Amino acid sequence: MTKKHVAVAMGGYSSEFEISLQSGAMVCEYLDKEKYHAYPIHILEEGWFYVSENGTKAPINKEDFSFEKDGKTIKPDCVFNCIHGTPGEDGQLQAYLRLVGVPQTSAGYYQAALTFNKRDCLSVLKGFGINCANSYYVNKGTTIDKEEIIKKVGLPCFVKPNRAGSSFGVSKVKEMDALIPAIEKAFQEDNEVLIETALIGPEVQVGVYKHKGEIIALPTTEIVSKNEFFDYEAKYLGASEEITPARISEKETQKIQAEAKKIYQxxxxxxxxxxxxxxxxxxxxFIETNSNPGLSKESIVPKQVRETGMSLTEFFSILVEDTLN
Structure with missing residues (x-):
């Protein structure tokens, strides 16, 4: 059996690039060495490079995403996309790879762009009967009417950059005076802001993937944040408890898994x-969907995969095979 060449794309141009490098390193570590050659590809604002084991960098030829290794030109059979944020989660990398004819493991360019844009995604899903919080949208440079916003979403509410991840720029607002500073903070990440009613209840996350045409939901994870909400510190610096499977009823588990599969479909x-x-x-x-969820040691999807009894090596093989086929 000829081993396939898998380029593991990581990094990106957003505040999330460090987390993406951790996800990419995890994929390189656990990809099946019997089936695949894994190549770490750093996609950064200063350039795109294949980074060898000894740290030397070879530039990516953007005409076909190929690169040189030991005097040979490698054109990957597929890209394992581990980029959170732009350009790997908002559709830009997906569109480019489609143009140069290299398949990649995450959603297509349109789906990536749609799910990355929280308010557009909510607008589409509401039309399919998915329950979402009340929301209000603000663009940079437009007049902000505090009374109108609070009338629509109430207090407490969440103020979020529309296109950012890892809870960068998110605030929970409990009184009207805190609303404008929270919007200003969100504008530092994006020029579009989403304001939503703060829902009361457990936060539960669920991974979904496809295998041989079947859409499969992973076990659920309950998020118990020590902070006001599941912010960056809670996600990556240990200020939260993540309980897999979630402490919810069997009926609630089935409801959430069915809803997540419906959204995927x-x-x-x-x-x-x-x-x-x-x-x-x-x-x-529904709060949001991530088309490139974290795959680092601290991330939720790897914990859900292990809960099923599957190894990460098996799971990553499924994602690559599904892409190649």
Whole structure:
């Protein structure tokens, strides 16, 4: 059996690049060495490079995403996309790879762009009967009417950059005076801001992937943050407890898994995604979906995979085989 060449794309141009490098390193470590050659590819603002084991960098030829290794030109059979944020989670890398004819493991360019844009994604999913919080949208440079916003979403509410991840720029607002500073903070990450009613109930996240055409939901994870919400510190610096499987009823688990699979199907996703919900009065409310969820040691999807009894090596093989086929 000829080993396939898998380029593991990591890094990116956003605040999330360090987390992406951790996800990429994990994929390189666990990809099946019997089946694949794994190549760490750093996609950074200063350039795109294949980074060898001894740290030397070879530039990527953007005409076909090839690179030189030991005097040979390698053109990958597929790209394992581990970039969180732009350009790997917002559709830009996906569109480029499609143009140069290299398949990649995550959602297509349109699906990536749609799910990365929280408000557009909510607008589409509401049309398919998915429950979402009340929301209000603000663009940079437009007049902000505090009273109108609070009338629509109430207090407390969440103020979020529309296109950012890892909870960068997110605030929980409990009184009207804190609203404008929270919007200003979100504008530092994005020129579009989303303001949503703060739902009350457990936060539950679930990974979904496709295998041989079947959409499969992973076990659920309950997020118990020591902070006001699941912010950057809670996600990556240990200020939260992540309980897999979530401490919810069997009925609630099935509801959330069914909802996550429906979202995956409705949006025509590929690869692994992770959808986040709040369960309020027994009903799951959709928060967002991530088309390139974290795969680092601290990330939720790897914990859910292990809960099923599957190894990460098996899981990553499924994602690559599904892409190649």
């Amino acid at each position: 409705v949006l025509n996703m590929n690869g692994v995604s992770r959808s986040d919900f709040i369960i309020q009065k027994g009903k799951p409310y």
